[in-house]
Amino acid sequence: MSVQISASDVNKLRQQTGAGMMDCKKALVEANGDFEAAVDYLRKKGAKVAASRQDRDSNEGVVIAKATADGKIGVVVEVNCETDFVAKNADFVAFAEKIAAVALENTPASLEELKALTVDGKVISEALIEQTGVIGEKIDVSKYETVAADKVVAYIHGNYRLGVLVGLSADAEGVEDAGRDVAMQIAAMNPVAIDKDGVDSKTIERELEIAKEQIRAEGKPEEMVEKIAAGKLNKFYKESTLLNQEFVKDSSKNIAQFLDSVAKGLTVTAFKRVQLGA
16 A cells, blocks of 8 residues: 655655655655655665766856955855756755855865765765756866965855955955955956966966067067067066056056055965866
8 A cells, every 4th residue: 555645745855855846756655655765765866867967068057255254264166067047046056155165164175075074964975966866967066275364355256157265465454355356356367376486387488489489470580589588478477477467446556566555565375266167
């Protein structure tokens, strides 16, 4: 004799798992009314859906950036799905926010360690599989970065499409607002490093080689190539390193000068920029 499944049982299972109403009803029927078995059924279903979608691209999603209340630590995570429709879903964004909150509270050393932590009583790696089963799209956390500094400012740009963390050398009046301005600069201008000392040797070699080829193509004599290339490299530093970039809000200053005007000696000690799908 089949067990009668009540609407309240279905709703209870739905509240706990986030699965759809019909999936919850089917799970309870399959489990003959056993609530724990129904949860297991849904988890297995999620695993099957996840396995079937492993080769799918999940380039949509959200980027969440958060800083602690004291502004000493910040994290940024990218949580992915397959479609823009899901990315804009309030439940999906809330799920991503919870993962970011867990990351901020625990500051794990790596993405793998983050996935081993728990959210809502479940290991994150398992919760991702469950969400895949509930939503029907591949759900994953693809990026995780953290910054620690005297003052960390977190900024989310473009409806969760891009997240920035800025670490500053001091916390004083006006520093948080300045940090937000710098974070917006990083979002817009995508610097490669804080200053020229942070640019890796491969990038410098590539820029010099491109410059030399351009100069030779212009027919300049070989003895001038090195000197002109050095000038082009300095232009690259000015355009592509944060402290040397022209401040978008006031072109009369670069970022280093802007920060110094806010608080003497104030500078950027670290930054992270995470762009959705990049």
